[in-house]
Amino acid sequence: MERALFPPRVPMKPASFRYHAPKTIEEALALLAAYAPDDGRVLAGGQSLVPTMAFRLARPHHLVDINGIEALRRLGVENGKLVIGAGVRHQAFHYPVVEGPLGRLLSAVMRHIAHYPIRTRGTFCGSVAHADPASEWCLVVATLGAEMVARGARGTRIIAAKDFFQGIMTTALEPDELLAEVRLPLLAADTRFGFYEFNRRAGDFAMGMALVTLRLADGVIVAPHVGVGGAETRPRRITAAEALLTSRAPEPAVFRTAAEAASAAIDPLTDAQTNAEYRRDLVATVTRRALEQAAG
Ligand SMILES: Cc1cc2nc3c(=O)[nH]c(=O)nc-3n(C[C@H](O)[C@H](O)[C@H](O)COP(=O)(O)OP(=O)(O)OC[C@H]3O[C@@H](n4cnc5c(N)ncnc54)[C@H](O)[C@@H]3O)c2cc1C
Secondary structure (H helix, E strand, O other), X not given: OEEOOOOOOOOOOOOOOEEEOOOOHHHHHHHHHHHHHHOEEXXXXXXXXXXXXXXXXXXXXXXXXXOOOHHHHOEEEEOOEEEEEOOOEHHHHOOOOOOOHHHHHHHHHHOOOOOHHHHHHOEHHXXXXXXXXXXXXXXXXXXXXXXXXXXXXXXEEEEEHXXXXXXXXXXXXXXXXXXXXXXXXXXXXXXXXXXXEEOOOOOOOOOEEEEEEEEEEOOEEEEEEEEEEOOOOOOEEOHHHHHHHOOOOOOHHXXXXXXXXXXXXXXXXXXXXXXXXXXXXXXXXXXXXXXXHHHO
């Protein structure tokens, strides 16, 4: 279905575009196939896209609004994975959406994303598709090893997290593909987690953050995952830090060594907020604090 809402009679902040409001996934895929070559884009929560359009930093010719597609609001467990459809908003995770550590982890992380009004509109999959290096959901996806389900008129692809994020706001998605859902592996009941992020004001994007999951068996750390975000062009697991934790007792000296390894492993971003040296130092701190939380 197409509604010619734009351009309106009075001048608007964004450049003019055609607005499409499909009701089914198939309709959306057909619209993307037709219009992606003419700078057609998905409109999800609009919390990143609309501000850039208002500043005319983005001038898409077509918007395919997926908010009317009921089938994209799936949120539930299937085959040991939490399936998060493209219509699921950040706020859905306010309370745990699944029993066990994964539900608690998502609720704890969600509180660090932006502010309440933004969380009521922005979507999990929109954040992942947008791939801001400081996105909390992107860090979750990278650390836990999620699968991204990309659908296009030519078929469906499953993309592993390690292959999905390719750089600042750059992913393995093709322009005509819809990130239809993200599948997060459930965590074993005894998984502990820690998340720590630093920013100057509540609600700002993180200048550096770390997410850790681990289990303890016979007093030593088993299967640690250490993810760092906001510090490099993309969030990722730091295997050098994980190796230093595996089979070691959860002690402060072990955490310090692993945190220093994470700090040494990154290629830090510099931006208007801070320089590389500060960010490297910050990564050591956020990683150590996330580890302490997980062990506590
Ligand atoms: C003031 C402010 C503060 C913020 N702070 C944070 C923060 O601390 N942490 C954080 O993570 N985010 C933050 N955000 C961003 C917010 O979380 C957005 O909701 C999120 O980045 C994008 O999700 P969205 O659903 O709004 O996507 P949109 O804005 O609708 O889309 C973003 C981009 O992704 C594409 N896209 C969206 N969904 C899909 C899909 N399913 N398939 C393919 N492509 C898709 C769009 O075409 C567009 O290019 C902030 C935003 C604002 C305005």
